[in-house]
Amino acid sequence: MWIARINAAARLNDITYNRLIQGLKAAGVEVDRKNLADIAISDPAAFTALVDVARAALPEDVNAPSGEAA
Template sequence: MTRVKRGYVARKRRKNILTLTSGFQGTHSKLFRTANQQGMRALACSHRDRGKRKRNLRRLWITRVNAAAKDNGISYNKLIKNLYKKKIILNRKMLAQIAIFDKFCFSTIIQNISTK
């Protein structure tokens, strides 16, 4: 039988892990075992925080729209309800951008949905 030299697949796998963790501090970027643990942890945290970022941004948009709506004398709840009633398709992100950068347009929207 011919001799089989081992190590290509394992070396490639280890090298991939070490390149993933190349920016980490200390042995977390040098030694395979700790790098593997930290790499898995980093991937898990990034997966979790992508969902968290979406939640936080939605909360921020709602807070901004609520503050701008209160300045115009309407509550956030009534604003959203009237938008749906009038079939105006503006999501919270767009409303927050309008409230920050174009206050006149935002007040016009509120006047349009407040009239019966």
């Protein structure tokens, strides 16, 4: 149930569950899934802030489109 809630909130913030968890670990944020799910439900703004921290810690996605024509 926790993972489903986190995943749903993550998708609303345009990030996958896997990338969110990976980014939080890379940023050194230690929050368990129960608390992360609680934050996602009770404080969406705080969850979005955590998503921003996770995104900042992730390397650029090499598979993302570059926006330039080949």
